[in-house]
Amino acid sequence: MEDLIIRPELVLSSDGPFLAAAELSRSSVRITPAHSHSRGQLMGALHGLVSIGLDRQQWVVPAVHAIWIPPHWTHSLRSFGPFAGWSVFIAEHACVDLPSEPRSIRATPLLREAARRAATWPGTELNAAQTRIARIILDEVAHAKPEALGLIQPVDARLQRIANALAANLADNRSLEEWARWAGLSPRSLSRHFARDTGMTFAHWRQQARLLRALELIADKVPVTHIAFELGYENVSAFIDMFRRAMGTTPGRYLGG
Secondary structure, three states, rough: OOOOOOOOEEEEEEEOEEEEEEEEEEEEOOOEEEOOOOEEEEEEEEEEEEEEOOOOEEEEEEEEEEEEOOOOOOOOEEEEEOOOOOOOOHHHHHHOOOOOEEEEEEEOHHHHHHHHHHHHOOOOOHHHHHHHHHHHHHHHHOOOOOOOOOOEOOOOOOHHHHHHHHHHHOOOOOOOHHHHHHHOOHHHHHHHHHOOOOOOHHHHHHHHHHHHHHHHHHHHHHHHHHHHHHOOOOHHHHHHHHHHHOOOOOOOOHHOO
């Protein structure tokens, strides 16, 4: 792993304190190649946005959210624009009651403050007060509801062609029937296989891909008008309506949340 933000033994080994944490603030892009470690990782954003690759999945971590990555899951990351955030590393034996698969969660004020407090600890065995705070973090992760900020890539090679073409041009508004014909599928087969591989309808998958890209562009301070047209919306209002339905607020206010 490159550019470690915490002592390697507090990431790569479950020895030592069962929970360790660190904060990071960067004014430039941060890229970490694919890697894994024996500890589970909870990564939260304070400002800006990080994109995380997990197997066939792509996740984003915008401000006021966090992503849970269980032990031994291979992942990579890239920040967009200036970024500030925190990471908590949890020993494998302490992850027993935590989700066994990655998930995005909305970080409560309690979770954020507990994680930031943990980031000030020296990385030695926890005292009684620190242990209580660490167990609050575990409890918050265990009971947090998952947020829909991920995207699964299809397995079927024909669907991968469609997914890759859309990733290259999310403004492409061809209908399901047109995409099916382009990939050599019947519309019914495309619908069935997309739901099987990704857990989403084709329309939902495309909207989710646009949403995740929108979050990246917002973090890079691209004007909302440019984002709307880059993603294939006929007007800015249609894009803002989609974003508000998905995220509960407008693009202009979201990352300040």
